[in-house]
Amino acid sequence: MSSSRGSIMGVLSMKGGDGEHSYANNSEAQKSINSDAKLAVAEDVKEMIVEMGFPGCIKVADLGCSSGENTFLVMSEIVNTIIASYQQKGQNPPEIDCCLNDLPDNDFNTTFKLIPSFHEKLKMDVKEMCFVSGVPGSFYSRLFPSKSLHFVHSSFSLHWLSKVPDGLEENKTNVYLRSPCPPNVYKSYLAQFKNDFSLFLRMRAEETVPNGRMALTLVGRKALDPLSRDCFQNWSLLTDALLDLVSEGILKESDVESFNLPFYNPDENEVKEVIANEGSFEINNFETIFGLLFSYKTGRTEVKDDDGVDQPRAFEAASKRAKFIRSLVEPMLAAHFGDAIIDRLFDKYTYHLAQRYDTLRNKPTVNFFVSLIRK
Template sequence: MSPSRDSLVDALKMKGGTGDHSYATNSHYQRSVFYEIQPLVIENVREMLLKNGFPGCIKVADLGCSTGQNTVLAMSAIAYTIMESYQQMSKNPPEIDCYLNDLPENDFNTTFKLFHSFQEKLKPEVKGKWFVSGVPGSFYSRLFPRKSLHFVHSAFSIHWLSRIPDGLESNTKSIHIKYPYPSNVYKSYLNQFKIDFSLFLKMRSEEVVHNGHMVLTFVGRKVSDTLSKDCFQVWSLLSDCLLDLASEVHTQ
């Protein structure tokens, strides 16, 4: 029997803090990807503002924000784009509510400290209109009031499933779809992703305003062949490391 969604929500988190082994220190790749998609984020923010008539308060959310400076980078880019767009239209700057979401065990405190240090460097007219808060919980559930969000950003989060799929008994000693694998293992992961992603979109459709926008960045594969070894190299390495670690602990 697979662990329930609630049990995973209470257990999962990235390594907090800013030490050598923290997520904040070891997420340079994710940051580099954001720099690549930043023009797309800016384009969608501007389009959202035009469609919504430049409201007096903008609510944005970073879902699966984790901990560290990556979410600061994303939210600050969005906030600056909003402020710049209002200035170009000769409109008074809006208030901006930035919501940071991740599972309850996430190290929000480290991120809040980084945001505070960043906000202290802002101009007074910007600093006084930018508000940041945390929203703990799974993004596979409702997180915000109906039709309240104008813009949703999420990077490197949605590929994480809400639960371990059923039917993985034949996929022993593996944390992923390992090559080679039985066909039922692939179908189990695929079905769970379909369920989760559909639920994610349903929840956001209830929370995002009409003409709101989302930019979602998540892991995929470049080839159509599900048996390609290229799809599994990183996860296979991680799986082998965990098995070696478990073996050492058992031996001791």
């Protein structure tokens, strides 16, 4: 895959629509983590309103909104918190400008179809005070006028890089970091993350009012070693599935060697270092939210094989997880390898995941919630 920023921007959007493999129908994991973070987000909103003296208009931006119900679940929580905060202090509710941002190729249509439902759930006297708009573009660039945003939210977006890092020629058949890999591969990924996250903060610093807030949730890692096996199971199994297709003659090894994911899951220190060095925001809160690789329950009766693995449950859980991963990366994979191999690829992915189900089912996923205040 080309490492140019322009080529990535055209395929980095999640799988659109509302079909079986769409992001809209395979984002339960994100919903769960956002639910865990909602109290912290609400607290940020309340503090901001008081510090700003209950402004008459509040502009909220959700960056990397993708498509589906998750977008409006988060926005509803923010809007409801704003309204409740004003009512508790006997203040007239403000006008609320809700801006939904993602890349131009994002499936905004699926999201916009949910606007009537979003408005319907608001109280009658609030509906006419709440405005929703789409803002297509990369959040690694300027998106809004100077000092116009009061509250910025972004979840499950900032671990996606603006481009595939340069200098990955030695990564060979790995699609991401995998042990063993040359040290310069890790350094290239880390450098790209630092550049991108710093740029994101600099752009938002221009757009956010003083004392404005940002609430960010991103995939991270606890291990200081980026090659720890806990850090990249999703992508190492994708590599295995791709190499299966190479061994079957469906793909060329050179095609796999030229594909790398524009992704990086930082550790806590790496995130904090970029924020401190960029200098525009103060960390108000930093939390680690743990999930499970298989956040899936089944009512099946356990039928274990000779190794003690519940095979029906393993396959169902693996299939569900594979659909989740497919919803994230299918556009990228199809652009590089072609549409024809996608079904076969994720059959292989499901197989590898099911084989490792008993080992991985209690493995935690690591997510960071970061609350920032504009200085």
